[in-house]
Amino acid sequence: MEGWLKNVEKTTEEANNFTQSFVQTTAVVATEAIQTRDLPDKRMWKGKDVGHLYPLLEVMSRNGIDFTVTSGYRPGSKTASNKRSWHSLGMAVDIKPAGTETWESLKRKIVSTPEVLNYFKENKLGIYDETTREVLAKTGGSGLHFHIGPDNVAILGLQEIEREYRNDILKKESSDEYPDWFGGVSFATFDTYREIGTGNQQIPFK
Numbered sequence: 001m002e003g004w005l006k007n008v009e010k011t012t013e014e015a016n017n018f019t020q021s022f023v024q025t026t027a028v029v030a031t032e033a034i035q036t037r038d039l040p041d042k043r044m045w046k047g048k049d050v051g052h053l054y055p056l057l058e059v060m061s062r063n064g065i066d067f068t069v070t071s072g073y074r075p076g077s078k079t080a081s082n083k084r085s086w087h088s089l090g091m092a093v094d095i096k097p098a099g100t101e102t103w104e105s106l107k108r109k110i111v112s113t114p115e116v117l118n119y120f121k122e123n124k125l126g127i128y129d130e131t132t133r134e135v136l137a138k139t140g141g142s143g144l145h146f147h148i149g150p151d152n153v154a155i156l157g158l159q160e161i162e163r164e165y166r167n168d169i170l171k172k173e174s175s176d177e178y179p180d181w182f183g184g185v186s187f188a189t190f191d192t193y194r195e196i197g198t199g200n201q202q203i204p205f206k
């Protein structure tokens with residue numbers, strides 16, 4: 001082989017190696033930055049490390065929603081499909097009803113309490129209902145729970161809950177906030193759709 005051609009190949013290989021290691025390094029640095037930079041000081045909820053979601057739980061509790069956290073920050077955790085779980089970044093919690101609360105009352109209260117629902121939406125969080133055998137079989141969850149996190153499936157889940165309880169909400173809210181000239185579809189729902197349309201799993205708490 002011509003000397004110059006060998007050099008070109010060598011240079012190309014070096015460039016490829018450099019690019020690959022750069023991409024890997026960047027991914028590692030970004031991951032570590034998220035994992036170490038963002039976790040707030042106050043994150044222990046009744047003995048469980050709930051990472052970034054402490055303020056959400058505080059808002060829910062202050063609004064009379066009674067729940068138990070079954071899982072919070074789990075460093076290194078993966079999903080059933082072997083992707084990095086939001087739990088590993090302190091961005092997800094699992095809850096179940098406490099006291100006189102039921103799965104139904106939890107859902108109804110969350111979507112009919114404006115401060116709570118707004119917090120979910122502003123921080124791009126949703127709820128994945130993992131209380132059926134079918135869903136648990138898919139996710140590999142060990143017990144019934146609501147998964148709260150920025151997962152697309154959770155964002156869709158919250159919309160589903162909003163639809164389910166819309167009639168309850170319509171009775172409570174003024175007709176100004178839920179105009180019926182869109183066939184009863186609220187602005188909030190349009191906003192959420194727009195977020196999903198971007199396809200991004202945005203990370204809140206900058």
Ligand SMILES: [Zn+2]
Pocket residue numbers: 071087092093094146147148
């Ligand atoms: Zn979870």
